[in-house]
Amino acid sequence: MLFQGDRAVEDATPQGVAPDAPLFRNVFRKRQGPLSVQDFLAATPLFETLNRREQKRLAGIVHEREYAPGELIFEQGTPGAAMYIIKRGEVELFRQGADGREIARLVNLDTGTFFGESALLSEDNRLASARAAGPTAVIAIFRSDLADLMQRFPALGCKILHKLAWVLGKRLETAIEDMYRSPA
Amino acid sequence: MDSARVRRMRATVLQVAGALLVVGLVVFLLGALHAIILPILVGAFVAYLCIPMVNWFEAKGAPRVISILLLFTLFILFLFMSIRQIQDALPDEREKLELRVRVLYKVNENYQHLMGLDETLRKGNTLYQFIGSEVDPLVDRLNLWLFPDKEEREVFRRYREGNFVGGPQISDKVFESYVANAQTIKRRMERVFADPEATAGAPLADGLAKPPAESQGAVLSTLGEIVSSWLVTPFVFLFLLLDNGAMRRHLVSLVPNRYFELTLTLVDDLDRAIGAYVRGTLVECLLVGITLLALMILIGVEVQWAGLIAVLAGTANAIPFMGAIVGLGAGLVYALLAENAHPMLPFVDPGSLWVWIVVSVGITKALDDGVFQPVVLGRAVHLHPIVVITGAIGGSILFGVAGMLFAIPAIVVVKVFVTSVLKQLKAYYLI
Numbered sequence: 001m002l003f004q005g006d007r008a009v010e011d012a013t014p015q016g017v018a019p020d021a022p023l024f025r026n027v028f029r030k031r032q033g034p035l036s037v038q039d040f041l042a043a044t045p046l047f048e049t050l051n052r053r054e055q056k057r058l059a060g061i062v063h064e065r066e067y068a069p070g071e072l073i074f075e076q077g078t079p080g081a082a083m084y085i086i087k088r089g090e091v092e093l094f095r096q097g098a099d100g101r102e103i104a105r106l107v108n109l110d111t112g113t114f115f116g117e118s119a120l121l122s123e124d125n126r127l128a129s130a131r132a133a134g135p136t137a138v139i140a141i142f143r144s145d146l147a148d149l150m151q152r153f154p155a156l157g158c159k160i161l162h163k164l165a166w167v168l169g170k171r172l173e174t175a176i177e178d179m180y181r182s183p184a
Numbered sequence: 185m186d187s188a189r190v191r192r193m194r195a196t197v198l199q200v201a202g203a204l205l206v207v208g209l210v211v212f213l214l215g216a217l218h219a220i221i222l223p224i225l226v227g228a229f230v231a232y233l234c235i236p237m238v239n240w241f242e243a244k245g246a247p248r249v250i251s252i253l254l255l256f257t258l259f260i261l262f263l264f265m266s267i268r269q270i271q272d273a274l275p276d277e278r279e280k281l282e283l284r285v286r287v288l289y290k291v292n293e294n295y296q297h298l299m300g301l302d303e304t305l306r307k308g309n310t311l312y313q314f315i316g317s318e319v320d321p322l323v324d325r326l327n328l329w330l331f332p333d334k335e336e337r338e339v340f341r342r343y344r345e346g347n348f349v350g351g352p353q354i355s356d357k358v359f360e361s362y363v364a365n366a367q368t369i370k371r372r373m374e375r376v377f378a379d380p381e382a383t384a385g386a387p388l389a390d391g392l393a394k395p396p397a398e399s400q401g402a403v404l405s406t407l408g409e410i411v412s413s414w415l416v417t418p419f420v421f422l423f424l425l426l427d428n429g430a431m432r433r434h435l436v437s438l439v440p441n442r443y444f445e446l447t448l449t450l451v452d453d454l455d456r457a458i459g460a461y462v463r464g465t466l467v468e469c470l471l472v473g474i475t476l477l478a479l480m481i482l483i484g485v486e487v488q489w490a491g492l493i494a495v496l497a498g499t500a501n502a503i504p505f506m507g508a509i510v511g512l513g514a515g516l517v518y519a520l521l522a523e524n525a526h527p528m529l530p531f532v533d534p535g536s537l538w539v540w541i542v543v544s545v546g547i548t549k550a551l552d553d554g555v556f557q558p559v560v561l562g563r564a565v566h567l568h569p570i571v572v573i574t575g576a577i578g579g580s581i582l583f584g585v586a587g588m589l590f591a592i593p594a595i596v597v598v599k600v601f602v603t604s605v606l607k608q609l610k611a612y613y614l615i
Contacts, residue, residue: 063433063448067441074445078612081445123449140444144452145429152243 035087037062037139044085044114046163054156061145067132076129080119082140086111089136093128108133117167119143219413222586227420229590230259233462238425252425260418278343281332282358285340288330289361290521292368295323305371306378324376327369446612450604457600462593464561465502471556472507472548473498479544480515484527484534489518497545501552502589504572508549515541571595 038059041047047058064087067073073084076096084091086109093106093115106128109115115130120143150157214221234255241251275283295301299316300309308316332340340362346353432451439447473494480490493514501507519538532540572592579591609615
């Protein structure tokens with residue numbers, strides 16, 4: 001998991017998604033309200049290539065969580081189990097020292113952004129901690145649930161894995177650029 | 185500050201009281217609804233086993249609901265056919281009498297042959313001299329238990345004479361067995377009265393004390409109660425499959441954020457371990473049953489009885505060691521009573537069928553230990569034999585035979601749960 005400045009976050013942020021933006025995806029929608037989980041997933045780059053049926057299937061396995069300001073979403077050094085998409089609010093990513101104190105703020109993420117996606121591929125320990133900066137609602141996707149879904153629907157799996165590879169490639173690209181740009 | 189402490193104390197008292205209330209309620213419900221706990225568990229268990237099948241159908245393009253309805257129909261059909269089979273298998277009055285007469289005849293015949301007993305039943309071979317005084321009272325008791333009493337003898341006579349309309353007459357063979365049994369009982373009584381000290385306390389000398397036979401009506405009434413409490417099973421099966429994980433997600437949503445990922449990981453660990461154990465055990469039982477069936481048919485056991493022995497042994501094999509014990513027990517009972525053994529192997533002698541039963545069960549057990557278990561179960565949860573035996577006995581005390589079968593999966597759940605909780609609590613820095 002690499003979070004190197006705002007640019008990586010911009011790459012991973014869904015285009016044109018704001019909670020109050022009108023959506024005309026379905027002209028038969030009767031009620032204009034907060035985005036449904038399915039709409040949110042559709043607007044996330046990782047899942048934007050899925051068709052409506054696949055998005056619905058994916059929406060069937062997610063968990064919705066709410067966090068109070070300052071509450072930890074996950075902690076550095078613990079095994080990664082889920083990826084998160086911010087539905088509402090703001091999340092801080094930071095590094096902790098050996099004594100558990102915050103030593104570096106990596107980035108602040110807001111609505112529509114996703115993080116912790118490398119947990120979808122392996123249960124390696126988290127490289128940073130995530131904390132709610134304010135009242136925050138997230139959508140969590142558990143690795144095993146997604147693996148099970150991908151096994152049942154291989155076409156859906158191919159689309160997600162392709163986008164996941166693309167996102168991780170972008171993260172790596174940004175990290176390498178920053179590494180060469182930063183003074184030794 | 186004091187008020188804060190009071191508030192904390194009050195909260196603690198409320199939490200403890202709430203927990204006690206919940207525990208009390210659960211215990212009360214378990215006691216009050218114990219009759220449907222097992223049917224619910226069975227429905228959940230079968231649904232759990234069917235999840236991979238539903239997923240497979242879904243992966244092949246079949247809608248989930250259709251797949252579930254298909255499995256549900258199969259499940260109902262299976263239940264219906266099982267109940268019908270049980271009802272058909274329950275012998276009527278005449279069949280019960282015939283069966284008792286034939287079983288007693290074969291037992292006496294084999295016992296006399298094994299012990300080398302003469303016509304008076306007083307002199308036998310070395311084996312009889314060695315254990316005869318201990319075994320004779322048992323055989324006496326068995327004779328009393330199986331031989332028809334006065335009323336049953338009257339019914340037997342009327343069946344023999346064809347006085348009941350709509351039912352076949354009792355055959356000559358059965359009648360001859362009945363006469364032979366009566367003569368054996370008579371000789372046994374003569375032996376007891378001729379030498380009362382040799383069989384002191386023998387039941388024959390105590391009079392014809394006999395437990396009352398269960399009436400057909402009572403059996404049907406019990407069957408009716410069982411059927412009504414098991415009606416819940418197919419519905420549990422259906423709703424759990426249609427639920428598609430929604431209940432699990434709801435339960436996870438109740439977990440505090442701090443334990444969210446931990447809970448997801450734990451549930452996944454449990455699911456994997458139990459799934460591997462249960463499905464592995466199922467395949468192992470199936471292989472044991474098929475192997476025993478093939479061997480039994482080869483040594484001359486009639487197909488329907490070979491099938492029954494294989495089903496019993498295969499099912500019992502879910503409890504480690506029990507498959508071989510049940511297979512051996514059922515096989516030896518068959519060998520004792522068999523009348524029509526036609527071995528397919530030229531070197532198998534129908535007279536020594538019991539030896540070949542032992543050999544077949546031995547081969548099956550060796551294959552199970554050496555091939556089936558390592559290949560099928562692999563690295564699934566391993567339980568210590570003492571835990572298995574204690575668990576199986578405990579399960580049988582609580583829920584009978586079904587409790588015995590489900591005790592081992594329950595122990596697996598507890599073991600995996602404890603192991604995983606400790607591992608994950610450490611990984612998430614909670615201990």
